[in-house]
Amino acid sequence: MSAADLTAGLFKLRFKALGTECIVQFRTPSVEGAKSFRAAALAWIKDFENTWSRFKPDSLLSRINAGAGKESFELNEVQEHVLKLCEHTYRFTNGLNDPTSFPLTLLWDQAAKEDRLPAEEEISETKKLVSWPLVEWGEGSVFLPEKGMALEIGGFGKEYAVDQLIALAKQHEIPDVLVDLGRDLATLGEPPHGPYWVVGVEDATKEDTPLHRLAFTGKAMATSGNGRRFRTIGGKKFGHIMDARSGVPAETDVLTASCLADDCLTAGLLSTNACILGVEGGLKEISRHFGTDAILQTIQQTHYTTTIHRHVLAH
Numbered sequence: 001m002s003a004a005d006l007t008a009g010l011f012k013l014r015f016k017a018l019g020t021e022c023i024v025q026f027r028t029p030s031v032e033g034a035k036s037f038r039a040a041a042l043a044w045i046k047d048f049e050n051t052w053s054r055f056k057p058d059s060l061l062s063r064i065n066a067g068a069g070k071e072s073f074e075l076n077e078v079q080e081h082v083l084k085l086c087e088h089t090y091r092f093t094n095g096l097n098d099p100t101s102f103p104l105t106l107l108w109d110q111a112a113k114e115d116r117l118p119a120e121e122e123i124s125e126t127k128k129l130v131s132w133p134l135v136e137w138g139e140g141s142v143f144l145p146e147k148g149m150a151l152e153i154g155g156f157g158k159e160y161a162v163d164q165l166i167a168l169a170k171q172h173e174i175p176d177v178l179v180d181l182g183r184d185l186a187t188l189g190e191p192p193h194g195p196y197w198v199v200g201v202e203d204a205t206k207e208d209t210p211l212h213r214l215a216f217t218g219k220a221m222a223t224s225g226n227g228r229r230f231r232t233i234g235g236k237k238f239g240h241i242m243d244a245r246s247g248v249p250a251e252t253d254v255l256t257a258s259c260l261a262d263d264c265l266t267a268g269l270l271s272t273n274a275c276i277l278g279v280e281g282g283l284k285e286i287s288r289h290f291g292t293d294a295i296l297q298t299i300q301q302t303h304y305t306t307t308i309h310r311h312v313l314a315h
Contacts, residue, residue: 020182
C-alpha cells in the first residue's frame with residue numbers, strides 16, 4: 001500500500017473474502033499506518049476464514065461438524081468467543097437464527113439439485129438435528145451430540161467480521177473508515193468531503209438501481225433478502241434464508257430488509273429476522289431496540305421505521 005492507493009483522500013483496500021467482494025476505505029496520516037492496518041485486517045480475515053469456513057474441509061468448523069456424535073474439540077479463547085456469539089444470536093432472535101440449522105440448508109440444497117421438494121418426513125427428521133440448546137460447549141471445548149448435527153455461522157459471520165475490522169481500525173488509531181463486506185458495512189468518523197458517509201440501498205425490484213442514499217457515521221447497516229440468493233425447484237424460487245421453525249425457506253412479503261444499528265451484528269440479525277417474520281413482525285422487533293432503523297421492501301411498497309428519514313438524502 002502506497003500513496004498511489006489514495007483516491008480522493010482515502011486509502012482503499014479491495015479484496016475477496018467470505019464469498020463476496022470487500023472494500024475498506026479509510027484515512028490515516030501516514031503510508032506506514034495504512035500498511036500496518038492493511039496487514040492486520042487481511043490477516044484477521046484469513047484466520048477467520050481458515051477457522052470458520054464450511055467450504056474448507058480442514059477448518060475447525062468442518063472438523064466439528066464431521067465429529068458430530070463422535071468427539072469433542074478443544075477451543076482457544078478466541079474460538080470460544082464465536083460459540084458465545086452463537087448463543088447470543090440464538091437468544092437475541094428467539095431461536096429464529098439457529099446456528100445448528102445447517103442440516104436444513106443441506107437438505108434443501110440437495111433437493112434443488114434433484115429438482116424436487118423435500119418430503120415432509122425428510123423435513124421432520126432433519127428438524128430433529130436443529131437445536132442450538134443441545135450443543136455442549138464451554139470451558140474450552142465444543143461437542144455436537146447427535147450424528148448429522150452441524151454448525152453454520154453464515155447467519156452472523158460476515159456482520160461479525162465487519163465489527164472486528166472496525167475494532168482493528170480503532171486499535172490502529174484510524175479515525176475515519178468505512179468497512180463494506182458485501183453490503184454489510186459499518187462506519188467511523190467522516191470521509192474527506194463531508195461529515196457523513198453516504199451509502200446506497202438497492203431497489204429490490206431493479207438490480208443495480210439505488211432506492212435511497214443514506215448518510216450516517218458511527219453506525220452500521222446490513223441488508224438481508226432472498227432476491228439474489230435462491231434455489232429453484234420445479235420452476236419456483238426458494239430463498240437461502242431458512243425458517244428453522246418450519247424447516248422450509250422463509251417465504252414472507254419482505255423482499256429485502258436493510259437495518260441500521262450501532263453495530264453490524266445487531267443490524268444483520270434484525271434484518272434477517274424481518275425476512276423471516278414479515279413486515280409487521282419485523283418492524284415490531286426492530287422497534288424494540290433503541291437506536292435502530294430500517295427499510296423493508298416488498299413487491300407492493302416500501303416500509304420505513306419512523307426515524308429512518310433523518311438518514312435519507314433527497315434525490
